[in-house]
Amino acid sequence: MIHKESKIYVAGHNGMVGSAIVRELKNRGYSNLLVRSSSELDLRNQNSVYEFFKSEKPNAVVDAAARVGGILANRDFPYQFLMENMQIQNNLIDASLKFEVHKFIFLGSSCIYPKHAPQPLKEEYLLTDSLEPTNEWYAIAKISGVKACEAIRKQFGKDFVSLMPTNLYGFHDNFDLETSHVLPAMIRKFHEAKINNHSNVTLWGSGTPMREFLFVDDMARATIYALENQLPEHLYNIGTGKDITIKTLAETIQDIVGHKGEIIWDKSKPDGTPRKLMDVSKMADLGWTCQVELEDGIRMTYNWFLENIKHIKEVKI
Template structure:
């Protein structure tokens, strides 16, 4: 792994994804990792990002920085999710190109694919249909990043590529009920209901949508796997290739936590996309596959939640 001797900048290295990649790179022997906090470098500031790149001169850039959130956050702040993500990724991609960075890896999200995409979702289905309205702004921003990297990869012949992970979860997740994704939100709801006498837990929608979940440590492993190879494609899916009905996910999490109360489904709240599972044949054909099972990952995440409950990331609406 020659790339481990190079200077690697991880944008968003304190977030769930970035910190997992950082820890695994350290464990694999990376010699020069760079990370900046938002107080030291505002990635929305073009001049500041440009000066940072000129000073640090990284060889490899991993873009794990984004303004993220669940259905409620995306639906409530569409302008902020669109504009801030565009600013962050445009600055990183453009400065990396201008400073002749050897390798740029852009991390997106499976929400970039059409709401009614044929399942499982192939990379080729990008822009083949309309998006899920509740996170359209975030998806549009990420699609712009994918297309920018693709243009650099195809037209400028530089190794700027993108990976689209499925729904992520794991240590350092966001457990705030106003801005979190479904899995960490369920962990918190079931835990709090359990310690309050196994009160009923109210969950959004019908419980019928199907979702795929990837442990963040598996994503970190995929990132390192890909950095060690010359990219064949400008865009790759990363996931498990398996999905689960949200009702069954709730029952699984309820069992791990030991909650014994009732589950109530609030049908007045949105379900989102009916089904979303990734076709991961391209990355599998290259020799990578996920290692962490869903039950194992939920158990590990709940253990981390309990160990860190007093210092959890609650509201994280900004980088």
């Protein structure tokens, strides 16, 4: 059982997801949190990770550390996306088994599911068809992490669980226009158009694809739910269970940012898959659902962006 004094190691605590988990754990009175930046502990290095676990002996581990990036980064660095992610997660998973961590939470992504899987995506669709080729390197690493945790549950009866978040957004997101996800990119584009008095904003595609977005603090609450409860299965989707068109997303963000003008859809640019929605009924059946409505989450994220505009994250590939 995890309690407020349990030693919880959050790997990747500087990232968008890791920082939200640390924030939420602190808010709830968890007082024995263990964190290391990548410069203090390179999780690709097996010896360093084992030494760290041997001396610190965490009771629980959340793996929110990963090499993360978009289509361009995946295209240009397939080996790093495959290998570094496997190294990071393998070292954390194996050290957690060896040094008797009671609870391990692995964070993956909805890209583990097949490209043409039926919508909404159910956990059981894993490995039923081929992956989306643009991020298969990353997806294969994540699938191997899910399988490693499943194997440990099966063979050793230990409480290792995988959570697959939908698209996340929130504080500490990446706002680089070339490497960021759609939601933070739109916040920045509309904001810059507003302050530069540009009446038109051009966005990629037709605006018709449907996507799901979860506020990262809700993801943190789902992670803590999984930390505090013994979940009966090894894999759970985390999302809102609701999707919207990219066009509605753009209009909502434009309204919140306060930009007045026209949105031009550049239909020469690709739309991507028409729909991507998670089936979140397994978590809902256990009693966990998200709290933050999309509009409220976008408003909080935009306020955070304004307050932190001087040092927002811009990840280069």
